[in-house]
Amino acid sequence: MRVVALGATRGMGRALSRLMAERGDLLFLLGRDPKELDKASRDLEIRAGSGLRFGSAHCDLEQPDGFAAALDQAAATLGGLDCVIVSAGVFAPQAELEEDPAVARRMLEVNFARTVEFCEHVRRRLLAAGGGRLCVFSSVAGERGRKPVVLYGAAKAGLSCYLEGLDHKFRRLGLVTVCVKPGFVKTGMTAGLEPPPFAGEPKPVARRILRAIDRGTPVVYVPGIWRWIMLVIRHLPRFLMRRLGF
């Protein structure tokens, strides 16, 4: 597959891009920091061991004017697009988001409005080419309004809703949307937070996501157990949710 990955320098995106590079997929990386992009590409090239070179280009979710050019460059380098992965995003604890409106605005913009805007660029390109796969990292935080993730969860709920709509409308035209809903995964993003039970590691989580991409599974929970945890949480009555701390 010819794959474009936004946010592959760290965390689950890194683990996923490594799996893809090792099995022979051709990658093009998008991200904010040219030095990090360069290191990530070298790492992937060595892991792939095929002698292929993986390109990269600057793309920042906070600068939507650059989306089209970045995707154009990726498509030109790869000779077309089969799959686009969006694992970039920002996280901040609820307390900090409540405290500082600027942090909250940035989080809401990046995780919802800009991510959707980026996906719209991808949608047009993939549909024009006859189809493709779009895999976007949302979160289990978007399943229910919850005390520790009021704002972050709201942004992710919006994103999940958008992705579901895309899937319903465009799957028959060849655009396969995969919405990834991670529970707690131990990456740099969650460093310093106390891992809850059922916390996952990036590598096994990435294997599950890759399987979902290959099969075109519209929603994938990682680690898998979160599917059942969220099934319960979705059905908890409001009076109970109000009392619970999570």
Added chain:
Amino acid sequence: METSGETLQGWGGTRAAGVEIRSEDLAAITRGAVLTRGLGRSYGDSSLPPPGTHSLPGSALADRILSFDSNSGALRAEAGLSIGEIQRLFLPRKWTFPVLPGTQYVTLGGAVAADIHGKNHHVDGTIGRHVGTLLLRVADDSVVRCSRQENYDLFQATLGGMGLTGHILEVEVALKRIPSPWIWRESERISGIDAFIEALAQASRDWPYTVGWMDALAQGASLGRGILIRGRWAEASEAPKKPPRSRPRLQVPFAFPGWALNSLSMRAFNTLYFHRHPKHPKRGIVHPESFFHPLDVVRRWNLIYGKRGFTQHQCVLPEKDRPGAAKRYLESLTAGGLGSFLCVIKDCGPEGEGLLSFPRSGISIAVDLPIRARTQETVNELNERVLEAGGRIYLAKDSLSTPEHFRAMEHRLEKFEVVRRRWDPERRLKSAQSVRLLGDSA
């Protein structure tokens, strides 16, 4: 014994209050920190925070490969890359990590900090011999390069320095060419300790990898009986065409109750293990993982020792200078009555460059000891034998040695402290182990 909640643990179950913060950005999280933790496979307290320190940076997510030269085998990577990952990626391309310890769950940083050795120590030395340039965040928070050409004192002290000289950020290491990713292995029964030392010496003349498993509970004439294992990388012509696949993993589901491992069950296991091996030598092609890291097949195997955990006593005894030292060590072990589930014997080659590096020429013995009321006493007794023989212990395994014993064994300590004073005059970098053994303030 997984790290959970607000406690960090060594592989043997030694605990300390604290949390580990892992991030892809190792340079950022090591700023101002006292010690970096890798995969936490050192048995004792070397990866644990000193009292009063709550959080330690963890390197495991900083695992990018920075460069690889497919002609020379030179690999440069971030310190959190594990040996297992290197083997997984490079064995099929006929390159191997030059020194393979008993477990593959060791980061590059941890490998350098413990200056690890393996079954090929008698020919290839410790990992230090294969390491080029290191990138370190030192005590004043600056980032320094050290190698044989540059800041050599820091380089030497870092090999085997247990992370006390600086946070290892990047490691350059030379991988080794191999004819195939499979191992030709031979094994045979050995009747006792004297025969073992002789057989190891003989095997080491012709074989790159040698090690012995010993029944540490057999007494009298059978004292030190066991199985000698020797191996080499298989030639392409004798090896299977396909590279070895990763093997399925079993897992110990929960901490065994304390009584599960008693002298009876340990004796039964050791006797069975010895007699299961045929009387005649066995030979053939085996999976590299089962040869180098047999215990890795069982995840969390440390849980068989129950909640109290265990310690490992590993020492090297200069048997040539003091013939009979290994025998006296084993006699003290059996006299202690604790028993050891697992006992490994290996002959080491000459000492490397690391100022506190463990191996030196002699016989290395490693015994696992469950934590019981008598364990401290047994470790003291074993350390007396080590002292008498002019040997030393391996810090990566230790949690119970006294500072008096350690200082008496380590004539090189002063040299190490000189370098430490130069790079870390305030002794900012420390671990639970350095507080215990080197007198660092908590």
